[in-house]
Amino acid sequence: EAGVAQSPRYKIIEKRQSVAFWCNPISGHATLYWYQQILGQGPKLLIQFQNNGVVDDSQLPKDRFSAERLKGVDSTLKIQPAKLEDSAVYLCASSRGQGKLFFGSGTQLSVL
Amino acid sequence: DQQVKQNSPSLSVQEGRISILNCDYTNSMFDYFLWYKKYPAEGPTFLISISSIKDKNEDGRFTVFLNKSAKHLSLHIVPSQPGDSAVYFCAASDGGGGADGLTFGKGTHLIIQP
Numbered sequence: 001e002a003g004v005a006q007s008p009r010y011k012i013i014e015k016r017q018s019v020a021f022w023c024n025p026i027s028g029h030a031t032l033y034w035y036q037q038i039l040g041q042g043p044k045l046l047i048q049f050q051n052n053g054v055v056d057d058s059q060l061p062k063d064r065f066s067a068e069r070l071k072g073v074d075s076t077l078k079i080q081p082a083k084l085e086d087s088a089v090y091l092c093a094s095s096r097g098q099g100k101l102f103f104g105s106g107t108q109l110s111v112l
Numbered sequence: 113d114q115q116v117k118q119n120s121p122s123l124s125v126q127e128g129r130i131s132i133l134n135c136d137y138t139n140s141m142f143d144y145f146l147w148y149k150k151y152p153a154e155g156p157t158f159l160i161s162i163s164s165i166k167d168k169n170e171d172g173r174f175t176v177f178l179n180k181s182a183k184h185l186s187l188h189i190v191p192s193q194p195g196d197s198a199v200y201f202c203a204a205s206d207g208g209g210g211a212d213g214l215t216f217g218k219g220t221h222l223i224i225q226p
Contacts, residue, residue, distance in 0.1 A: 004155070033213055042116070042201050042216030043156070056213055091155055099144050099205065101214060103155030 004104035006092050012110045018080035021107045025094030032069055033101065034077050035091040043091055049075065087111045115139045116204050118217035126225050131189040133220050135202030138183065142204040147176060147187045150199045197224045
């Protein structure tokens with residue numbers, strides 16, 4: 001079974017620029033999550049999708065972050081404009097809805 | 113406020129001995145707990161979980177203990193092996209093991225010494 005795919009692996013941008021991350025979950029997994037992991041911290045949930053509907057986006061900074069999951073499969077997370085404090089690893093995860101999440105390798109974002 | 117706390121940023125254990133990683137939580141609504149293991153430049157991988165209706169779950173060398181009254185759980189690894197060197201995250205949810213997102217602790221870096 002193929003795992004969660006994420007791209008790019010690394011991204012370096014300047015503050016105020018925009019950036020987008022892509023995620024392809026495990027086939028058949030209805031639930032998709034985006035997490036932000038700042039260095040030295042645990043992953044923090046940004047947004048959760050069930051199929052193509054948003055279940056929880058309470059911790060998503062909506063003034064600059066947006067996410068979509070068209071057709072209930074792939075998802076993109078966008079930051080516009082980026083700030084220095086957005087430097088982090090962005091992790092995508094998926095699940096069948098049974099508690100166990102499967103994570104991708106993440107996208108490491110550096111904002112200069 | 114941190115709802116899941118791992119108070120030891122790092123732990124060093126000799127190969128072959130027992131590793132004990134601790135985790136405390138404050139949200140009494142949490143009813144499902146998981147441990148994840150993370151190697152550098154990789155995403156976290158699931159290790160073991162426990163429901164709040166149990167106080168122990170075992171899987172090979174890994175055992176998780178849950179003390180609900182103390183809001184405390186621990187992960188025991190016996191015997192510890194070099195490949196166990198990684199960052200371990202404790203995570204919790206209040207969704208009964210369903211699809212709810214997880215709340216993670218900051219992690220404990222386990223170092224297995226030869």
